[in-house]
Amino acid sequence: MTVAYLGLGANLGDARQTLKDAVVCLAQQRTITVLAKSSLYRTAPIDAGGDDYFNCVVKLETSLPARQLLRLCHTVEEQFGRERPYRNAPRTLDLDILLYGDSSIDEADLIVPHPRLAERAFVLVPLLELDGECIIPLRGRADAFLAVVADQRIEKVATCQCPLLGTPDVDKTASSTASNKPDCR
Numbered sequence: 001m002t003v004a005y006l007g008l009g010a011n012l013g014d015a016r017q018t019l020k021d022a023v024v025c026l027a028q029q030r031t032i033t034v035l036a037k038s039s040l041y042r043t044a045p046i047d048a049g050g051d052d053y054f055n056c057v058v059k060l061e062t063s064l065p066a067r068q069l070l071r072l073c074h075t076v077e078e079q080f081g082r083e084r085p086y087r088n089a090p091r092t093l094d095l096d097i098l099l100y101g102d103s104s105i106d107e108a109d110l111i112v113p114h115p116r117l118a119e120r121a122f123v124l125v126p127l128l129e130l131d132g133e134c135i136i137p138l139r140g141r142a143d144a145f146l147a148v149v150a151d152q153r154i155e156k157v158a159t160c161q162c163p164l165l166g167t168p169d170v171d172k173t174a175s176s177t178a179s180n181k182p183d184c185r
């Protein structure tokens, strides 16, 4: 089993819903256990036109070798209507392998760690939310690259729609405050 991190992005169609559905789709794979999911982020397109992106990062455990994980990512992308009319085109769903264990892979169609991981706030910020101590093989601590992406627009999207549910022994008349709201992801 290998722990891997996937970066998810979308800016065509109902992008927020697509990301949620894509995480469910990943979790349903026999070969994958989803361990954690970052918050949802809204980000500016980089080197591309089109609408803002929604992004998140998923931490998973998988029995798949990296290449098969990439193939699975492509299959899931296709199921969500991914088309590639030109480079950096708007997309219904993009699934990238950010990290695959501590592997370093440099092949024609698979580079891990993802080559733009340390240059993109939309992967670095959610990745660090999941693992603040994250080490990028051959590059070092991920948080060292935050300064590089500081000028890229990224905002956390409030996804929590659920009402405040107190634990049974909590005073139910207590008013809701930021500090006792559940951190829904």
Ligand code: ADP
Pocket: 070, 084, 088, 094, 095, 096, 097, 098, 108, 109, 110, 111, 112, 113, 114, 115
């Ligand atoms: P983008 O680079 O914008 O994500 P695509 O999703 O179309 O664009 O990916 C282009 C190619 O990048 C894929 O065909 C894939 O083979 C290659 N690739 C190389 N390394 C990775 C990786 N770590 N994760 C996903 N795709 C990768």
Ligand code: MG
Pocket: 094, 095, 096
């Ligand atoms: Mg991709």
